[in-house]
Amino acid sequence: MGWSPRGALASPNVSTATGDSGSPVPTAGAEALRRRLGALMARGVDPPSDEAGFNELALEVFRYQVQAVPVYGRFVAKRGIDPERITGWEEIPAVPTRAFRRIPLVAGDPARAEAVFQTSGTTGEGGVRGTHRIVDLSLYRDSLLPMARRYLHPEGGPLRIVALTPPPVERPESSLAWMVGVFVEAWDDGGGGWFAGPDWELRLDPLKATLEEAAGSERPLLVVGTAFAFVHLLERAREEGWRTALPTGSRLMETGGFKGRSREVPRGRLYRELEALLSLPTGRMVNEYGMTELLSQCYEPVLDGRTGPEPEERFLVGPPWLRTRILDPDRLTPVAPGTPGLLQHLDLANLHSVSAILTEDLGVAVEGGFRVLGRREGSVPRGCSLSMEDLLRARDER
Amino acid sequence: MTGTVESRSPEPLMALQLPPDHPREGDWRECEGAQGDPILEGNGIRWMAPTRAGAQRLLDHLLASGPELRSLAPAERARRLGRAGARFLDSRDPLRREALHHLPHEAGLSPPAARELLDRMAGLWTPEILQRLLDAEFPSPSALDQFQPGPEDHRVRAEGDAMALHVGAGNVAGVGATSIVRSLLVGTPLLMKPGLGDVVLPVLLARALAASCPILAQGVAVVYWPGGEPAVLEELALAQARRVVVYGGLDTVASLRRRLPPTTPLVAYRHRVSAGAVGRERLDAVEPARALAGAAARSVAAYDQMGCVSPHLIWVEVGGAVGPEEWAGLLASELQRVGRDFPPGPVPPERAARIQQLRGEAELAQAMGEGARVWASSDSEWTVILESEFGFAFGPGGRLVRVQPVPSLEEIPELLRPYGPILQSLALEATAGRREALADELGRVGVGRVTTFARQPWPAAWWIHDGQGPLRALVRWTALETDTEP
Numbered sequence: 050m051g052w053s054p055r056g057a058l059a060s061p062n063v064s065t066a067t068g069d070s071g072s073p074v075p076t077a078g079a080e081a082l083r084r085r086l087g088a089l090m091a092r093g094v095d096p097p098s099d100e101a102g103f104n105e106l107a108l109e110v111f112r113y114q115v116q117a118v119p120v121y122g123r124f125v126a127k128r129g130i131d132p133e134r135i136t137g138w139e140e141i142p143a144v145p146t147r148a149f150r151r152i153p154l155v156a157g158d159p160a161r162a163e164a165v166f167q168t169s170g171t172t173g174e175g176g177v178r179g180t181h182r183i184v185d186l187s188l189y190r191d192s193l194l195p196m197a198r199r200y201l202h203p204e205g206g207p208l209r210i211v212a213l214t215p216p217p218v219e220r221p222e223s224s225l226a227w228m229v230g231v232f233v234e235a236w237d238d239g240g241g242g243w244f245a246g247p248d249w250e251l252r253l254d255p256l257k258a259t260l261e262e263a264a265g266s267e268r269p270l271l272v273v274g275t276a277f278a279f280v281h282l283l284e285r286a287r288e289e290g291w292r293t294a295l296p297t298g299s300r301l302m303e304t305g306g307f308k309g310r311s312r313e314v315p316r317g318r319l320y321r322e323l324e325a326l327l328s329l330p331t332g333r334m335v336n337e338y339g340m341t342e343l344l345s346q347c348y349e350p351v352l353d354g355r356t357g358p359e360p361e362e363r364f365l366v367g368p369p370w371l372r373t374r375i376l377d378p379d380r381l382t383p384v385a386p387g388t389p390g391l392l393q394h395l396d397l398a399n400l401h402s403v404s405a406i407l408t409e410d411l412g413v414a415v416e417g418g419f420r421v422l423g424r425r426e427g428s429v430p431r432g433c434s435l436s437m438e439d440l441l442r443a444r445d446e447r
Numbered sequence: 448m449t450g451t452v453e454s455r456s457p458e459p460l461m462a463l464q465l466p467p468d469h470p471r472e473g474d475w476r477e478c479e480g481a482q483g484d485p486i487l488e489g490n491g492i493r494w495m496a497p498t499r500a501g502a503q504r505l506l507d508h509l510l511a512s513g514p515e516l517r518s519l520a521p522a523e524r525a526r527r528l529g530r531a532g533a534r535f536l537d538s539r540d541p542l543r544r545e546a547l548h549h550l551p552h553e554a555g556l557s558p559p560a561a562r563e564l565l566d567r568m569a570g571l572w573t574p575e576i577l578q579r580l581l582d583a584e585f586p587s588p589s590a591l592d593q594f595q596p597g598p599e600d601h602r603v604r605a606e607g608d609a610m611a612l613h614v615g616a617g618n619v620a621g622v623g624a625t626s627i628v629r630s631l632l633v634g635t636p637l638l639m640k641p642g643l644g645d646v647v648l649p650v651l652l653a654r655a656l657a658a659s660c661p662i663l664a665q666g667v668a669v670v671y672w673p674g675g676e677p678a679v680l681e682e683l684a685l686a687q688a689r690r691v692v693v694y695g696g697l698d699t700v701a702s703l704r705r706r707l708p709p710t711t712p713l714v715a716y717r718h719r720v721s722a723g724a725v726g727r728e729r730l731d732a733v734e735p736a737r738a739l740a741g742a743a744a745r746s747v748a749a750y751d752q753m754g755c756v757s758p759h760l761i762w763v764e765v766g767g768a769v770g771p772e773e774w775a776g777l778l779a780s781e782l783q784r785v786g787r788d789f790p791p792g793p794v795p796p797e798r799a800a801r802i803q804q805l806r807g808e809a810e811l812a813q814a815m816g817e818g819a820r821v822w823a824s825s826d827s828e829w830t831v832i833l834e835s836e837f838g839f840a841f842g843p844g845g846r847l848v849r850v851q852p853v854p855s856l857e858e859i860p861e862l863l864r865p866y867g868p869i870l871q872s873l874a875l876e877a878t879a880g881r882r883e884a885l886a887d888e889l890g891r892v893g894v895g896r897v898t899t900f901a902r903q904p905w906p907a908a909w910w911i912h913d914g915q916g917p918l919r920a921l922v923r924w925t926a927l928e929t930d931t932e933p
Contacts, residue, residue, distance in 0.1 A: 123814035145807035152811045378799035379826040391800055407807060409800045432619040432644065432753025434844060435718040435869050439697050 079113055079156070079400070082106075083188065086370065086397055090191045094199045094368050103369065107138035110397050110404055117156035121403050138372065139383075143393050143405035146342045149179035156184055156401040166224040168341045181224070181341050184401035189224075189344045190231050192398035196368050197232060200348035201271060201302055201335060210241035211259060213274030213282065219247040224341050225304065229273050238268060251278060253285050260293045260327075269298035272327075275305035280314050283322050294328035300352060301329060304337040317360040332358035338365050338421060342406050344398035345371045347418075355417065364418040370397040375414050381407070389413045389422055460549055462494045462646045462671030464653035467664050469508045474501025478672075492553075492646055494671045502680040505668055506687050509636040510610045512665035517607070517634040519662060521591045525577035527663055528628055531655040532572025535565055535648075542655055543569075549647040554620040555792040556751060561620075563789065564750065568621030568648070571908040572628055581632065583909035584918040592634065594927050605922040607635030608689035614703065615642030615649075616674055616695030617718075619754045623649035626692060627667055631656075633921045636666035638684050642694065646671055674699065690714065690921065714920050716913050719871035720841060721754075723761040723900060726856050726877030730767025730774060737777045739876055742900035743848075744781035746874060747829075749904035751791050752844040755871045756896075756903055759841030762853040771852035772820065775833040779822030782829040782846060791828050794845050799827040801843040806830055839866055856881065860888035867893025871913070874900040 085106060112132045115122040121144065125132065128142050135141070144154060149168075153159045162182035169178070183189060202208060210233045217226040233241065240263075244256040263270055272295070274282075286292060301323065303316075314322075320331040332351055339346040347365040350356055356363045367373055375390040376383060384390040392412045395405050411422045465471055475495045497505060519527070534540045543565070550561040570576070587595050590605055597603030611630055615623045623641040627649055630637040641649045649669045656664040672678045685691065685706050692714045693703050700715045707713055723743055730736045746758055761778070763771035794802075809832045812819035818835030829846040837851050839862060853859065856877060863870060873894045875882050886897040895914045896906070909917065 120811060120814045124811050127810065127814060143807075144811060145804040147804040147808045148811045150808075152808075152815060154811075378796045378803065379794060381803060389796065391796070391803065407803060409804055411796055411800065432617060432750055432757075432844075433622065433694060433716070433718050433755040434753050434757055434759075435720045435755070436696070439718060439869070442697060 076113075076117070079117065082110055082113055082400060083185065086188065086400060087191055089370055089397075090195055090368075092369075094195050096369060099369075103372070104138050106370075107141065107372075107395060107397060107404070108132075108135065110400060111135075111138075111141045113400075114156070114403055117401070118154055118403060120152055121154060138395055139374065141395060141405045143395075143407040144403050145407045146179060146340065146409060149181055149342050150177045153182065154402045155182040164227070165222060166227070166341045167222040179341050181402060183344070186227075188398055188400060189227070192345050192368065192370070193228055193231060194235060196346055196348060197228075200337075200350060200352060200366075201232075201300060202236060203352060204298075207238040207268065208236040209263060209268050209270045210237040211256070211263075211270050211272045212241070212243045213245050213251060213256070213272070213278040214243065215245045215247050215249060216243040219243075220249075225275070225339070228339075228346075232271065232273065236271070240268065241270075245274075245278065249275075249278070251281050251285065253282075256282075257291060257293070260295065263296055263299075264293050266296055269296050269300070272299070272301040274301075274303065276303050276314070276316070276319060277305065279303060279319060279323060283319075283326060286326055292326050292328075299327075299329055300333045300335060301327070302335050302337050304339060315360075320358075320360070330358065334358075336363065336365070340408070342399075342408075343371075343394060343396045345394075345396045347371070347373075350418075364415045364420050366418040367394075368398075371395065373412075373414075373419050375412060375419065376407075378411070386414055392419070392421070459493045460553075460647060460650065462492045462641065462650060462669070464650045464657075464667075464669040465505065466508055466512065466666070466668055467657045467661050469505060469665075469668070471495075471497075471501070474498050474504060492643070492671065494673075496672060496678065497670075497680055499679045499683075502683050505670075505680070506610065506638070506683055509638060509666060509668060510687075512636045512662075513607075513609055513634070515662050516631065516636060516666045517592060521581055521589075521632065521634070522578060524632055524634065524663065525581055526574045527660040528631055528656075529572060529574030529577045531652065531659050531663075532569055532577075532624075532628060533574070534655050535569035535572065535651075542651055546647060546651050550620055551792065553647050554644055555753070555795075556620075557790040557792050560748070560751070560789045560792065564620060565648075567905045568625065571625065572652075576908050577628070577632060580908045580918065584916050591922070594925075597926065600929065600931055602927040604925045604927070605633075605919075606925070607633035607922060609636075610688055611635045611637045611690040611692060611921070612684040612688035613637050613639045614691065614693040614695065614699070615640065615645050616693070616699045618642040618645035618694050619750050620645045621648055622694055623669075624652040626694070627652055627669075629917055629921060630692075631663050631666055633918050635690070635921060637668075638680070638688070639667065639669045640681070641669060641671055685711075692716070692921070716755075717869070719755040719869050719913070721756050721758045721870070721872040721874070721903065723758040723874040723903070724853070724856055724859055724876065725761065725763045725774065726875075726881060727764040727767035728878050728881075729876045730763070730769040733769060733773075733777075736767070736769040736774055737781070739900065740774060740777040740781045741784070743778055743874070744785045745789075746900045746903040747782065747846055747848055748785045748789050748791070752846055754904060756906065757844075758848065758872075758874060758900075758903065759844075760839065760849045760851065761874075762837070762851050762856070762859060764856050765852050765854055771850060772833055775820065775831050775850040776822060778848065778850065779829070779831040782831065782848075783824065786824070786828055786846075791846060794827045798843045798845045802827045802830055802845055802847055805832065805842055805847065809834070837862065839863065856885060857888075860885065860892050863889070863894065864892045870894045872896040872898050872903050872906075874898050874903045876900065 115125050115132045125142055159182050163186045164183040166181045167178040212229045214226045214229055217230040220226045244252045320334050324331050335351050336349045337346055345368050347367040349363045350366050372395045374393045376393050378391045392408045392410045412419050474497050477495050534542045551558045585591050594602040594604045613626045623645045627639055639649050653667050653669045690712050694716045696718045700717055763774050806821050806823055809819045809821045820833040822831040832849050834851045837853050870893045875897050
């Protein structure tokens with residue numbers, strides 16, 4: 050899968066980063082938009098569909114961003130688009146995810162951002178990392194919790210969080226670590242913990258101890274990690290012949306992909322192996338799709354049975370403040386339903402940067418949501434021309 | 448996705464051509480791996496794998512074919528190889544028709560581009576060219592296989608090896624067949640493992656040899672197997688080949704190097720990149736500047752930029768009557784025009800996705816006031832990105848070129864210094880004196896070939912291929928010394 054793992058936070062003060070006060074929101078208009086978004090998010094993720102309401106809000110957010118993010122304003126002007134004249138959110142021009150690598154797409158003074166999230170440093174060309182400056186962290190929190198509640202923890206009640214990520218204080222640029230920090234703050238009963246070090250290496254022994262202790266209890270777990278972390282866990286457990294049984298009612302959230310990593314494991318196999326390792330049904334494993342450049346997330350609605358547990362049955366759904374379009378990669382026009390294409394998102398939670406984001410991910414729309422398609426590494430003829438990744442390796446390994 | 452290309456092969460090609468006298472009954476089974484494997488299916492390939500005994504029998508056969516192969520004089524080998532190779536140029540020959548039937552699909556090229564590629568590649572496999580290649584590579588043609596006077600009182604002889612393994616990995620079509628021609632020309636029997644995207648021509652060339660010259664055909668086997676997985680033939684061939692030739696990325700080369708016996712020489716043609724540079728003296732009027740842009744566009748369009756000789760980045764010196772921005776615009780219109788004669792092959796969605804990212808990023812850089820500019824087709828066919836900063840970076844292929852202004856061409860060698868090991872060709876358009884002086888420096892930093900845009904995509908048979916002569920890389924020399932009276 051091609052999306053980038055998310056990153057961390059400049060402020061180490063995660064547990065109090067509610068952001069209600071002191072956010073450098075630039076204008077009165079922006080404050081009003083922030084309030085409207087907050088109200089929309091507070092209604093949860095299953096309100097009656099309101100396309101007209103979404104469209105109106107999206108256009109207002111767009112007009113604000115054109116003013117507040119000068120480079121985006123010039124980009125839009127050069128495309129010949131008059132923000133006052135467009136009538137549908139589909140007409141809002143998108144910026145590529147790649148642009149976050151070196152262009153400050155942020156409202157107001159970049160130095161005043163509350164957090165600076167960055168894509169993983171191990172991927173991409175030459176370690177240049179995508180950087181998303183977050184003006185208002187409370188908006189991230191307001192956006193992520195309703196979705197996580199609905200798709201990871203619908204029944205409510207106490208939960209124990211077992212994170213295969215470093216704590217946000219150790220990786221302040223990781224938006225994933227920050228998100229898990231919000232889960233911990235919202236749900237953890239005090240018995241969970243962080244089981245990866247600052248370099249994302251697994252701390253296997255304490256992890257095993259925690260899982261084994263939980264196995265004897267009735268307190269359900271939420272195990273959170275990247276696909277890559279789970280592959281590591283499986284490898285280490287296999288070497289040691291270790292396995293356990295998670296308490297009934299536990300669930301697992303898997304995110305990110307294998308991009309730039311040496312090993313890839315098909316998701317179906319990964320889930321089956323995790324099922325055997327943890328005695329957790331694959332129907333309790335949820336994929337989350339997110340990226341540093343988006344403050345909203347999409348989840349597989351698998352815990353409530355809207356999608357079956359098999360990989361080919363699964364699909365992703367986003368929150369009401371996000372729309373996903375599938376575009377023809379050649380012309381960036383909408384594809385016919387059921388045709389694969391590039392994913393382009395409009396995420397209103399990106400209020401203070403840019404909402405319309407063109408990704409490099411390929412996906413397909415399905416009834417009720419969309420699917421991300423794996424990359425066909427090696428299937429794209431490249432001839433004997435070097436890849437940029439190989440070039441930088443050749444240069445750096447000398 | 449781009450272009451109207453009849454790229455579906457009606458039936459997959461069996462990626463296997465064994466020597467004529469080598470029966471495969473019982474030793475070989477068709478592998479199911481291709482079914483359901485989108486990569487192999489997408490490339491229209493079926494493949495077979497031998498048993499361990501069958502693999503050893505094949506290697507023994509190749510080894511045994513050597514003496515008879517070397518019993519033909521080099522000139523005779525050139526003549527016979529050339530007779531088979533030239534069949535690909537004859538439009539009435541069913542072999543050429545079969546090649547053109549499969550090539551667009553497997554190489555990801557449009558039919559006109561595939562035709563040009565075949566014409567240019569097979570143009571190097573004729574009797575006349577192969578004889579000229581021998582003459583170019585050896586001081587005396589008979590120095591191959593016979594002792595001839597060498598330096599001082601030495602006598603020297605060059606010869607091929609008892610057997611070689613040639614490994615293609617993601618080649619441009621034509622590379623594998625050329626590798627077969629070179630090996631047989633120096634008298635070395637070979638096992639050729641073709642790379643995806645370059646299976647058809649090695650198989651068809653071996654078939655043509657079987658039809659016209661059994662002595663040569665006994666010395667070549669073309670067998671595909673997926674890389675990165677344990678394969679018994681690979682294991683045995685790595686242990687028994689006396690020379691290994693590999694075309695591939697860094698991982699492939701590193702992996703082979705690790706597994707080779709320390710006594711086996713490895714000739715590694717690693718994936719590389721190419722670039723171009725235009726001096727201000729070539730930009731003193733619009734029409735010559737446009738002609739140059741046309742040649743550059745042809746170089747970009749050949750192989751859809753998948754060749755190691757394909758330019759991805761062109762530096763344009765400031766100070767000419769036509770400046771870098773104007774020239775980038777000329778290049779864009781020439782790419783548009785070249786696309787009419789040589790439309791691109793299908794653009795895989797992954798590549799189109801990257802192209803859209805780079806275009807959007809450049810648009811934003813322009814909005815930042817960085818002096819960037821983008822010219823692009825309405826689809827993903829071609830893209831020219833003008834960048835304000837002088838630096839080394841390139842795109843995903845698919846006819847995407849970066850143009851960067853450079854204050855002086857003389858700055859280029861220093862910029863390229865860190866990238867020496869991965870540089871291939873630099874098309875250098877400047878006065879003869881400047882070219883000479885710059886080539887001096889460029890060679891020192893690692894550029895193996897300083898050329899022109901017109902010649903860049905189509906190197907001669909005797910080109911210096913990654914720093915060495917194409918046949919001299921494949922021979923061993925023996926010296927015969929005698930005591931001389933003081």
